[in-house]
Amino acid sequence: MKALVYDGVETLGFRDVADAVAGTDDHLIRVDAVGICGSDMHAYLGHDARRPAPLILGHEAAGTIQGGPRDGTRVTVNPLVTCGTCAACRSGRENLCPTRQIISMPPREGAFAQFITMPDSNLVTVPDGVSAAKASLAEPLAVSWHAARLALEALHPSMEKRALVIGGGAIGLAAALALRAMGIEDVTIAEPNDARRAFLTDRCGQRTTAEVADSYPLIIDAVGYGATRATASAQALPGGVIAHVGLGEDTGGLDIRRMTLQEITFIGTYTYTAQDFRDTAAAIFDGRLGPLDWTETRPLSDGFAAFQDLRAGRVAAPKIILDPWA
Amino acid sequence: MKALVYDGVETLGFRDVADAVAGTDDHLIRVDAVGICGSDMHAYLGHDARRPAPLILGHEAAGTIQGGPRDGTRVTVNPLVTCGTCAACRSGRENLCPTRQIISMPPREGAFAQFITMPDSNLVTVPDGVSAAKASLAEPLAVSWHAARLALEALHPSMEKRALVIGGGAIGLAAALALRAMGIEDVTIAEPNDARRAFLTDRCGQRTTAEVADSYPLIIDAVGYGATRATASAQALPGGVIAHVGLGEDTGGLDIRRMTLQEITFIGTYTYTAQDFRDTAAAIFDGRLGPLDWTETRPLSDGFAAFQDLRAGRVAAPKIILDPWA
Numbered sequence: 196m197k198a199l200v201y202d203g204v205e206t207l208g209f210r211d212v213a214d215a216v217a218g219t220d221d222h223l224i225r226v227d228a229v230g231i232c233g234s235d236m237h238a239y240l241g242h243d244a245r246r247p248a249p250l251i252l253g254h255e256a257a258g259t260i261q262g263g264p265r266d267g268t269r270v271t272v273n274p275l276v277t278c279g280t281c282a283a284c285r286s287g288r289e290n291l292c293p294t295r296q297i298i299s300m301p302p303r304e305g306a307f308a309q310f311i312t313m314p315d316s317n318l319v320t321v322p323d324g325v326s327a328a329k330a331s332l333a334e335p336l337a338v339s340w341h342a343a344r345l346a347l348e349a350l351h352p353s354m355e356k357r358a359l360v361i362g363g364g365a366i367g368l369a370a371a372l373a374l375r376a377m378g379i380e381d382v383t384i385a386e387p388n389d390a391r392r393a394f395l396t397d398r399c400g401q402r403t404t405a406e407v408a409d410s411y412p413l414i415i416d417a418v419g420y421g422a423t424r425a426t427a428s429a430q431a432l433p434g435g436v437i438a439h440v441g442l443g444e445d446t447g448g449l450d451i452r453r454m455t456l457q458e459i460t461f462i463g464t465y466t467y468t469a470q471d472f473r474d475t476a477a478a479i480f481d482g483r484l485g486p487l488d489w490t491e492t493r494p495l496s497d498g499f500a501a502f503q504d505l506r507a508g509r510v511a512a513p514k515i516i517l518d519p520w521a
Numbered sequence: 522m523k524a525l526v527y528d529g530v531e532t533l534g535f536r537d538v539a540d541a542v543a544g545t546d547d548h549l550i551r552v553d554a555v556g557i558c559g560s561d562m563h564a565y566l567g568h569d570a571r572r573p574a575p576l577i578l579g580h581e582a583a584g585t586i587q588g589g590p591r592d593g594t595r596v597t598v599n600p601l602v603t604c605g606t607c608a609a610c611r612s613g614r615e616n617l618c619p620t621r622q623i624i625s626m627p628p629r630e631g632a633f634a635q636f637i638t639m640p641d642s643n644l645v646t647v648p649d650g651v652s653a654a655k656a657s658l659a660e661p662l663a664v665s666w667h668a669a670r671l672a673l674e675a676l677h678p679s680m681e682k683r684a685l686v687i688g689g690g691a692i693g694l695a696a697a698l699a700l701r702a703m704g705i706e707d708v709t710i711a712e713p714n715d716a717r718r719a720f721l722t723d724r725c726g727q728r729t730t731a732e733v734a735d736s737y738p739l740i741i742d743a744v745g746y747g748a749t750r751a752t753a754s755a756q757a758l759p760g761g762v763i764a765h766v767g768l769g770e771d772t773g774g775l776d777i778r779r780m781t782l783q784e785i786t787f788i789g790t791y792t793y794t795a796q797d798f799r800d801t802a803a804a805i806f807d808g809r810l811g812p813l814d815w816t817e818t819r820p821l822s823d824g825f826a827a828f829q830d831l832r833a834g835r836v837a838a839p840k841i842i843l844d845p846w847a
Contacts, residue, residue, distance in 0.1 A: 283760065286679030291759040291784060349675065349786070353612030419781065433617040434609065445778035452771035454789035455745065458617060460675070461787040463780035 197519065198308035199498040203248045204241035205506070207499040212251070215310040222313055223261040224270065227327035228492070229306045230255035230335060231501060231515045233364065235299070237442070239502050245300050253307035253517075254299040257321060257330035261310070270318040271330040272306070273337075273472045274298040279316075290341075290466040297466075307498060309519045316469075319476045328516045329479060329487050332369075335514070336484060337475040338440060339369035339417070340376075341467035346413050346438035347377055349460050354434065357381040359411040361426060363388070363395045363403065365513040366440055367417035368489070371401055373475075376483040379413070385426070394511045399489050417441060424448030433457040438464050490514045494521035523845065524634035525824040529574045530567035531832075533825040538577070541636040548639055549587040550596065553653035554818070555632045556581035556661060557827060557841045559690065561625070563768070565828050571626050579633035579843075580625040583647060583656035587636070596644040597656040598632070599663075599798045600624040605642075616667075616792045623792075633824060635845045642795075645802040654842045655805060655813050658695075661840070662810060663801040664766060665695035665743070666702075667793035672739050672764035673703055675786050680760060683707040685737040687752060689714070689721045689729065691839040692766055693743035694815070697727055699801075702809040705739070711752070720837045725815050743767060750774030759783040764790050816840045820847035 198212045217223040232255055238246035246252065254274035260266055277284050277292035284292050298313075299305030321330040346358075356379045360370045363386030371382045384403045386392045395401040407426050412435045414427045419441020427437045428450040439461060449461065467475070478484050491512040493501050501515050524538040543549040558581055564572035572578065580600035586592055603610050603618035610618050624639075625631030647656040672684075682705045686696045689712030697708045710729045712718045721727040733752050738761045740753045745767020753763045754776040765787060775787065793801070804810050817838040819827050827841050 282679060286677065288677065288679070288760055288784075293759070345784075351612065351614065353608060353614070419777075424777070433619070434614055439777070439781055442778055442781060446776060447773065449775065449777070450772060451745075451750070451765070451775070451789070452768055454787075455765055455768060456791050457789065458614075458671075458791050459789050461780075461789075463777070463783065463785050463787075465782050465784050 196309040197495070198251050199495055199517070201239060201246070201248050201250050201252050205239060207239065207502060209496045209498060212308065215308065215312050217312040220314055222263060222265065222315060222318065224258040224272065224311050224313060225261050226256050226258040226306050226309060226311055226519050228257050228331040228516050228518060229253045229495070230331050231505065231517065232335060233366070236502065236505060247301070250299070250301065251304040251307050252299045253305035254297055255331050255334040256306035256311060257327040257333070258311070260318070269321040269327070269330070271321055271333040271476055272311070272313055273317040273319065273469065274306070274334060275466055276303065276314065276317065287468055287470060289469050307495060307517065319473055322480050325480055328490055328492055331516055332487055332490070332514070333472065333476045333479055335365050336369045336373065336479065337467040337472045339366050340373040340475040340478070341471040342415055342438040342440050342464040343370055343373040343377055344471065345462050345464055346415060346436050347379070349436045349462060350413055351434055354412040354432070357411055358413040358415065359407065359430065360384045360415045360417055361407070361423045362386065362416070362418035362441070363391050363513070364417065367415070368395060368399060368401065368513050370415045370417050372484045376478050390511050394489070394513070411435065415440065419443040421448030425450065428454055428459065431459045434459070436460045436462065438462045440464055490516050492516045492518055495519040496521070522635040523821070524577050525579070525821055525843070527565060527572070527574050527576050527578050531565060533565065533828060535822045535824060538634065541634065541638050543638045546640055548589060548591065548641060548644065550584040550598065550637050550639055551587050552582050552584040552632050552635060552637055552845050554583050554657040554842050554844060555579045555821070556657050557831065557843065558661060559692070562828065562831060573627070576625070576627065577630040577634050578625045579631035580623055581657050581660040582632035582637060583653045583659070584637070586644070595647040595653070595656070597647055597659040597802055598637070598639055599643040599645065599795065600632070600660060601792055602629065602640065602643065613794055613796060615795050633821060633843065645799055648806050651806055654816055654818055657842055658813055658816070658840070659798060659802045659805055661691050662695045662699065662805065663793035663798045665692050666699040666801040666804070667797040668741055668764040668766050668790040669696055669699040669703055670797065671788050671790055672741060672762050675762045675788060676739055677760055680738040680758070683737055684739040684741065685733065685756065686710045686741045686743055687733070687749045688712065688742070688744035688767070689717050689839070690743065693741070694721060694725060694727065694839050696741045696743050698810045702804050716837050720815070720839070737761065741766065745769040747774030751776065754780055754785065757785045760785070762786045762788065764788045766790055816842050818842045818844055821845040822847070
């Protein structure tokens with residue numbers, strides 16, 4: 196099969212690799228659409244020790260089951276593979292499973308390929324009329340859905356239902372969409388990049404700001420750098436909540452004196468539970484997350500150029516989706 | 522009346538000051554016992570811009586109402602004065618009131634004096650048989666009670682009921698006592714100082730450790746320095762909770778990458794709600810917080826020497842209480 200292989204820092208090759216072969220507990224899945232994530236870019240730049248070259252990246256996949264009793268079923272793929280038996284898995288917090296694996300990280304190859312294999316429990320059936328591109332958004336949208344859910348659960352019921360999302364990439368935009376789907380009508384996205392902000396406003400109908408001047412009861416940091424955490428901890432209202440998604444910088448930024456004196460809660464969030472993934476897919480399918488027409492699809496064979504364009508800031512769309520069969 | 526006045530960095534004077542005079546909405550209270558807090562030490566060292574000299578410090582007071590219909594009633598004093606009408610106050614989060622004041626911070630003088638004045642709603646009646654020294658612990662114990670309550674409310678119900686408290690001063694010890702009163706039997710206090718650790722073990726019956734080697738679902742950082750936050754963020758179990766009380770250093774220490782990948786929640790906590798204060802007083806009065814016999818009482822007139830001894834590390838007891846009438 197063909198795959199886009201990460202061969203080393205800022206180097207990707209589209210070439211033949213060994214065919215994916217399903218084990219007895221897995222389905223073989225033809226990949227119809229697979230998105231490029233910020234963490235793929237992170238690995239491509241050589242910044243993720245957990246993803247050493249050579250490796251097939253990509254973990255935002257939708258496709259079609261090949262063979263077996265469910266042959267031909269269109270599915271979107273939860274890429275987190277967890278044990279199902281530990282305390283975290285049994286309590287519905289599969290993302291905290293100590294033996295969790297994700298495709299695109301050894302020992303599991305990723306989905307920038309024509310085929311992958313996955314257990315049945317990781318698959319959510321996609322209804323007719325929902326495109327593979329849209330279905331492949333379940334994974335990144337679930338990340339934001341999870342962060343929004345945890346933030347809302349932590350928010351004191353007496354506080355205003357009003358939120359700021361820092362960062363207007365796919366995770367930030369998806370966080371704004373998830374918050375709205377959960378009933379928070381008043382959401383602002385802070386995005387300093389003019390082209391990206393214009394896209395969010397004009398194409399996605401979002402309220403945006405270049406700089407954060409107001410204060411908010413709920414803030415989602417969808418970037419994860421010291422500077423964005425500094426903004427979050429300065430602009431959270433007393434008793435407010437910050438949910439933190441990104442892995443930009445490992446430390447720093449938080450004004451802990453203010454967070455202590457003003458009782459601000461900071462929640463680290465990572466991926467999603469299996470239920471979050473299913474809930475997100477359902478919200479995509481029934482339209483609660485909007486038209487989701489802000490993606491750009493390119494052939495997987497042009498994936499290297501797509502990474503170069505993203506790296507150079509030449510892409511306005513929050514998400515590029517690759518098609519392994521174009 | 523006599524008072525201990527903070528006159529400048531590391532300088533306290535015991536002398537006559539203008540008598541406290543109750544307004545129409547206040548009681549005059551004879552101070553029978555007043556504890557020395559870490560924040561008093563912070564101010565004494567010139568590290569708190571909110572407490573400029575000259576100023577009467579002290580906010581952990583118990584005493585006796587003088588005059589009026591409640592003359593002679595023994596009370597313990599909630600030193601936080603809040604508006605009662607804002608959204609925070611109305612939702613029972615008085616500690617987040619934007620106009621909150623605390624005695625010992627301008628415009629309110631503190632309780633290192635023979636008398637103070639306070640509104641009736643700030644007073645909790647002390648039963649016969651409970652000493653003023655013990656009653657004066659309501660304030661510091663409420664700080665820890667509040668942190669323990671918020672941490673337990675944030676802890677996922679599936680997680681083990683096991684906790685670490687970092688720091689064996691009054692706030693740390695009180696946090697351990699509060700956690701036990703709330704049903705967490707397995708609590709360890711990390712305290713590097715040998716004399717203090719011996720006191721906690723031998724006099725207070727606490728489980729202690731000099732260094733933190735294990736991991737915990739719930740951690741209370743009762744110190745608030747970069748180093749203690751580094752320990753907390755390294756040793757919290759995946760999905761765990763850190764509650765943070767201290768104001769040692771304004772920034773730094775947290776491993777935010779780990780907190781994100783392992784979904785660790787960090788809660789800044791400050792003082793207590795009015796209900797927390799009442800709940801803590803009730804727990805003191807009915808013995809749920811133990812014998813509380815680990816304090817040392819000295820005359821207020823010797824207060825300067827007490828600060829010097831605390832500063833020099835010559836005090837093993839977690840709390841010195843001053844008596845303005847000795």
